[in-house]
Amino acid sequence: MCGIVGYTGTKNATPILIDGLDTLAYRGYDSAGIAVWNGTDIVMRKEKGQLQNLKDILKNDPISGSCGIGHTRWATHGEPSYINSHPHGDDKKQLVLVHNGIIENYVRLKAMLQERGCKFVSDTDTEVVAQLLGDLYHGDPIGAITESMRLIEGSFALAILFRDDPYRIYCVCKDSPMVVGYGKDGAHIASDIPAMLAYTRDVTFMGDKQIAVLSPEGIAFYDEFGTPIDKGSTHIDWDLDAAKKGSYEHYMMKEICEQPVAFRKTAEQYVNFKSGKLKADCFPWSDEDAGAVKRIRIIGCGTAYHAGLLGKLYFKRLAGIPCESEIASEFRYSGYEFEPGELLFVISQSGETADTIAAMRMAKAAGVRTVAVCNVIGSTIAREADEVLFTYAGPEIAVAATKSYLTQVTVLFLAALRLAQVRGRIDDARSRELIDGLAAVPAAMESILAKKEKIQYFSSREFSARHVFFIGRGADSALAMEAALKLKEISYIHSEAYAAGELKHGTIALIEEGTLVIALVTQPSLAAKTASNIEEVRVRGANVLAVTNGPMPDVESHCASVWRIEKTDELLAPFTAIIPMQLFAYYMAVQKGCPVDKPRNLAKSVTVE
Ligand code: G6P
Secondary structure (H helix, E strand, O other): OOEEEEEEEOOOHHHHHHHHHHHHHHHOOOEEEEEEEOOOOEEEEEEEOOHHHHHHHHHHOOOOOOEEEEEEEOOOOOOOOOOOOOOEEOOOOOEEEEEEOOEOOHHHHHHHHHHOOOOOOOOOHHHHHHHHHHHHOOOOHHHHHHHHHHHOOEOEEEEEEEOOOOOOEEEEEEOOOOEEEEEOOEEEEEOOHHHOOOOOOEEEEOOOOOEEEEEOOEEEEEOOOOOEEOOOOEEOOOOHHHHOOOOOOOHHHHHHHOHHHHHHHHHHHHEEOOOOEEOHHHOOOOHHHHHHOOEEEEEEOOHHHHHHHHHHHHHHHOOOOOEEEEEHHHHOOOOOOOOOOEEEEEEEOOOOOHHHHHHHHHHHHOOOEEEEEEOOOOOHHHHHOOEEEEOOOOOOOOOOOOHHHHHHHHHHHHHHHHHHHHOOOOOHHHHHHHHHHHHOHHHHHHHHHHOHHHHHHHHHHHOOOOEEEEEEOOHHHHHHHHHHHHHHHHHOOEEEEEEHHHHHHOHHHHOOOOOEEEEEEOOHHHHHHHHHHHHHHHOOOOEEEEEEEOOOHHHHOOOOEEEEEOOOOOOOHHHHHHHHHHHHHHHHHHHOOOOOOOOOOOOOOOOOO
16 A cells, blocks of 8 residues: 655655655555755656656656655556545645545535635545645644544544644544654655664654644644643664565565564464463453453454464353354444443554555444454554553565464464353463463474475476366465465465365366365364365366375375375464465565565555455
């Protein structure tokens, strides 16, 4: 999705803006632009396509100045083009701005402004904001911003340069993230934390409709009525290198390999491995609270939804609590009526996914207690949920989620274990067994990563596959969904996940000689059933690869290839079994020459509906 950066201070703004846009590029974009005050005027450079195109333009036609804003655009209103790329300005040439989000009433506002004589050059909703602000501007930037906010409907994060106040950047946002921070050479703004890390780790998250005014001397904040307010800052301890690729060819491979550490860091927040006990005070439930939970609902989008599917299984099997996991964009329009005693888990790596935020707000409005599982301190979801169980994955840059999924599943498992303990559903011996099992997970992951060439070799033989089916039962069915999503999003190979027993009710018609079927068989209690389903596709010509939980001769005998994870409790198997699936998707995409970290049409953080 779109990215915003801005800087005002003592240095040349252009390299700082370009560096920030480079850092934000992982979010997905199709054009980029900057605007800089060069001492006499605000000058813009923008271009369609990769950031390199903008860099090439700047090489031939540089701009320099100490105050500027920049943007990467992911098209929503109007095709990706030079004209539609940001920054946009007003007719009277009083200001330029960049915008993230969607202005929902832009058609109405545009008609009103056209009647007043405004001439539009682009198809964007953003230009409507620029023209509106231009129309309302009479020398008082904050006045114009507060007034425009009363007219605009939708979501926005805006960074604005006024020509007659050229060393200040005015920022405002609603339902679209924005952080500001003051570094040693001036003030910075960004739509995402990694773009700030090179300058400061102490950042301030902007609240809805709050205004920030950045100047070389500092940052001032105002509420939606223009009244000055104080805002504190949050220290971000992600280090700079965590958001860099290092010696890895792709962020995705780096992030896959970081999973043993991400898992350990996350688990250690909630578990004392020495005593083999959960850290009870890290969970938000008193005995009374835990007993009062009647039902759990989990919402998320994409990979976060898939983590929720495993969470559902854990809450049901471990804690004995009825649980459903739903896609946030469906749930919010489902007309669902919450019942007393329901608890809503909100899963989101970024904490900024528009549909997930909306579903969470719906629950809060209904008086339902919300618990976020989130990776970003200070994000909207982390701020608004009643409680937050943080994941400690560090910054995740590749669009395809890997370590965030793993850590989300980890937190959901531990939350279920905690509820199981408080509700008396599990005895000490079984709890200890599971915690000891968790302690062994990082080593089991490392042993898969150490043999990743085996998966690379397999992928080198299979990368021309046109369809891949993933099958499994129970937890494996949830894992299969995540495995299929990974493969399709980065390799563009059509892939489907099916509950193994459901295949014969239709989808088996698609199996023909050589079709690749990946059977996840990490649940010993269901293995015999899945083995029958494997046989059903094998006899119809499928080329079956099984992922097994240790040696499983009765399953392996039906399969052309086998990848084993280290034998473990079936509740813990998903932590390791997802890794070969991620590696498989990665190598298939690399073999096909796909842009692994930034797959076509996708964005890392989906801040629009
Ligand atoms: C996008 C990303 C996915 C992610 C989903 C939810 O679709 O490409 O990788 O799973 O958003 O994101 P969240 O930040 O809410 O976990």
